[in-house]
Amino acid sequence: MIQLSPSILSADFSNLLEEIREVERAGAHLLHIDVMDGHFVPNISIGPLILESLRNKLTIPLDVHLMIENPDQYIEKFSTDNTKIITVHSEACLHLNRTIQAIKMLGHKAGISLNPATPIHTLDYVWNDIDVVLIMSVNPGFGGQSFIKDMLGKISDVKNEIDARGLNIDIEVDGGIKLDNVREVIEAGANVIVAGSALFGSEDVYGNTIRFLEAMKKPLRQIKDNKR
Numbered sequence: 001m002i003q004l005s006p007s008i009l010s011a012d013f014s015n016l017l018e019e020i021r022e023v024e025r026a027g028a029h030l031l032h033i034d035v036m037d038g039h040f041v042p043n044i045s046i047g048p049l050i051l052e053s054l055r056n057k058l059t060i061p062l063d064v065h066l067m068i069e070n071p072d073q074y075i076e077k078f079s080t081d082n083t084k085i086i087t088v089h090s091e092a093c094l095h096l097n098r099t100i101q102a103i104k105m106l107g108h109k110a111g112i113s114l115n116p117a118t119p120i121h122t123l124d125y126v127w128n129d130i131d132v133v134l135i136m137s138v139n140p141g142f143g144g145q146s147f148i149k150d151m152l153g154k155i156s157d158v159k160n161e162i163d164a165r166g167l168n169i170d171i172e173v174d175g176g177i178k179l180d181n182v183r184e185v186i187e188a189g190a191n192v193i194v195a196g197s198a199l200f201g202s203e204d205v206y207g208n209t210i211r212f213l214e215a216m217k218k219p220l221r222q223i224k225d226n227k228r
């Protein structure tokens, strides 16, 4: 199943709970939480305290994206009853296998994220242990950046690798996904789509999410025909 995971990074933080309820009401499948530490990426965002105060008010499963150094130190803090996926960056993990096991021990799906320039072969010896590959299609740190086109090839490479190994691993893609390129991303092989500014960028968060979910279902050909 193809799932939508709205990233709250571009939400109005003074109205966060209401905006999350809009994407939830529209039928989003997961909620993408971008955690930034000002070291691994040049920005600081959400921490465990915000998660803690939101979690009892939400039913949508959480998809936690840790863009932080020393993730092992903080994994437990992001492990809640609502947490479905915890993703760490391969570039931030000295002992990747140990970190994956720690996430799984807490009962969550273990995700590994790759920055745009990181080769997929980094995963050669952990393919059997992971549940999600999160392909960054922008350099992490900020919402609202443009999709890096070369990542379409990387998504297909990851898909081919997973299929060749006969594994069941989600391919999540994060960064610069909009109404006009979401189908391309899906057709390259992604099954979990992260979208931030495309959903939270304007007033109508509910409508944006509905339109996005619709676009995710349309064949690419149909979208191109509509543009003519």
Ligand code: DX5
Pocket: 007, 009, 010, 032, 034, 065, 138, 139, 140, 141, 142, 143, 144, 145, 174, 175, 176, 177, 194, 195, 196, 197, 198
């Ligand atoms: C970037 C984050 C993304 C980002 C997505 O570092 O990991 O989740 O917020 O936002 P858009 O969809 O605006 O690129």
Ligand code: ZN
Pocket: 007, 032, 033, 034, 065, 174, 194
């Ligand atoms: Zn993210």
